[in-house]
Amino acid sequence: MSKFSKLNLQTSDDARKIAKKRLPKMAFDYFDGAALTEYGEFLGRQAIKEIRLAPKVLARGANREINHTILGHKTDIPFGIAPMGMCNLSHPSADKIIAKAGAYFNTPVCFSTMASTAMEDTIKLTDGNGWFQLYVYDDLKAGFNMAERASKAGYETLILTVDVPDLGRRPRELRQNFKVPWWPSISQFIDCAIHPSWSISMLMSGGSPAPANFKNLPPFRRDRPRAGADWDFLKKLRDSWKGNLIVKGVLDPKDAKKIKELGIDAIYVSGHGARQLDSLPAPIIQLPKIRKAVGKNYPLLFDTGVRNGEDVVKAYASGADFVMLGRPILYALGADGERGLKTIINYISKEIQVTLAQIGLAKISEVNPTNLIT
Numbered sequence: 320m321s322k323f324s325k326l327n328l329q330t331s332d333d334a335r336k337i338a339k340k341r342l343p344k345m346a347f348d349y350f351d352g353a354a355l356t357e358y359g360e361f362l363g364r365q366a367i368k369e370i371r372l373a374p375k376v377l378a379r380g381a382n383r384e385i386n387h388t389i390l391g392h393k394t395d396i397p398f399g400i401a402p403m404g405m406c407n408l409s410h411p412s413a414d415k416i417i418a419k420a421g422a423y424f425n426t427p428v429c430f431s432t433m434a435s436t437a438m439e440d441t442i443k444l445t446d447g448n449g450w451f452q453l454y455v456y457d458d459l460k461a462g463f464n465m466a467e468r469a470s471k472a473g474y475e476t477l478i479l480t481v482d483v484p485d486l487g488r489r490p491r492e493l494r495q496n497f498k499v500p501w502w503p504s505i506s507q508f509i510d511c512a513i514h515p516s517w518s519i520s521m522l523m524s525g526g527s528p529a530p531a532n533f534k535n536l537p538p539f540r541r542d543r544p545r546a547g548a549d550w551d552f553l554k555k556l557r558d559s560w561k562g563n564l565i566v567k568g569v570l571d572p573k574d575a576k577k578i579k580e581l582g583i584d585a586i587y588v589s590g591h592g593a594r595q596l597d598s599l600p601a602p603i604i605q606l607p608k609i610r611k612a613v614g615k616n617y618p619l620l621f622d623t624g625v626r627n628g629e630d631v632v633k634a635y636a637s638g639a640d641f642v643m644l645g646r647p648i649l650y651a652l653g654a655d656g657e658r659g660l661k662t663i664i665n666y667i668s669k670e671i672q673v674t675l676a677q678i679g680l681a682k683i684s685e686v687n688p689t690n691l692i693t
Contacts, residue, residue: 326655328662331626331647338409338653342517343510345495345503346408350649352491352594359593363624366601370633371692375679383672384682389641390476390563390584390618392448395425396668397683398631401589401622401643402452402478402567404433404530405499409653411524414441416657417648421448424664429478429643432465435528439472450476452567454483455548462547465532466560475562478587479553482568484546487595499529499541550577557582565620570605572612585618585640592623592645603637607688610638628670632678635686 328334339347353360387397400420406413414436421428422445429450430441442449451469455462466477496504503511511518521527548556557564566578567587575586588609590602602623610619621639625631626647634642644667651663671683678690 355597378679399427407435407528418444422446
């Protein structure tokens with residue numbers, strides 16, 4: 320398979336435009352949509368765009384190193400793939416493609432509780448780069464059991480997502496009557512019919528995807544509250560989970576400080592792509608505040624609003640120790656499957672190298688707040 324897509328994919332925006340044409344509206348709006356007015360999603364991206372980097376000249380050296388280390392794990396690139404549910408709506412093999420990308424680029428890829436492929440199947444393809452993301456519903460025992468299952472499957476890093484106490488209202492999803500498991504209405508059936516390549520590939524792979532980590536459990540309900548986890552649950556999870564434990568969805572410095580004090584290995588600063596709260600602050604603005612609260616050596620991961628290599632460098636300069644990508648990954652998969660994904664990851668990696676050259680640095684690990692113009 321070619322290293323690069325034959326389509327003219329130069330940016331994640333290119334991938335988004337192509338994916339919008341190739342996917343039924345129901346699938347595209349599920350990935351692309353956000354809560355209420357979607358201003359929060361716009362603000363998250365805009366805040367990153369408005370950050371300016373400080374150019375430096377006459378910095379010798381042609382090679383820029385973008386390999387990195389997060390939680391003792393050495394990576395070839397300084398970003399990974401964020402946990403996202405129902406990825407197989409973008410491509411019937413999306414979860415497995417993501418898993419293979421983790422091995423190919425030697426970087427963390429995280430699989431959601433809501434993944435369309437069982438956690439035991441994806442971990443085998445990651446070459447040790449697989450992480451698992453945990454949702455805790457109203458049954459705390461089931462939450463602990465899911466974590467134990469992930470450990471038995473071979474996952475050594477667990478991400479507990481805490482910013483979905485109730486499912487956000489996303490009007491684009493609601494207008495499409497998006498449900499899990501999904502069965503098409505007449506209008507959706509017509510929409511699928513005019514997107515035959517997507518529809519045929521889904522039929523050939525066994526039909527519309529559904530959450531695969533809930534087998535032998537009560538019937539899945541997407542609107543079921545995910546507010547079971549509290550501070551006491553987090554303490555108990557810390558005691559029972561022997562690997563790296565990360566808490567995702569943190570935007571308040573006081574929460575971050577308390578999480579650190581509980582012995583959690585890292586905090587994942589994220590606004591969930593503004594899919595939960597339209598009025599949330601821009602996560603990139605909260606990142607330096609959280610960095611100040613937890614100190615300079617405590618590991619922070621970041622996502623929300625990142626679209627290119629310059630954005631990745633801006634996140635590092637704002638206090639991140641590692642960056643995870645969400646929507647750009649799904650756009651790439653929806654546009655051109657595995658080729659599209661490799662293309663976008665390769666281009667973002669190159670953009671990071673170019674950005675380092677422009678700001679006079681040799682390594683991604685050298686990026687710091689002095690590289691920002693404030």
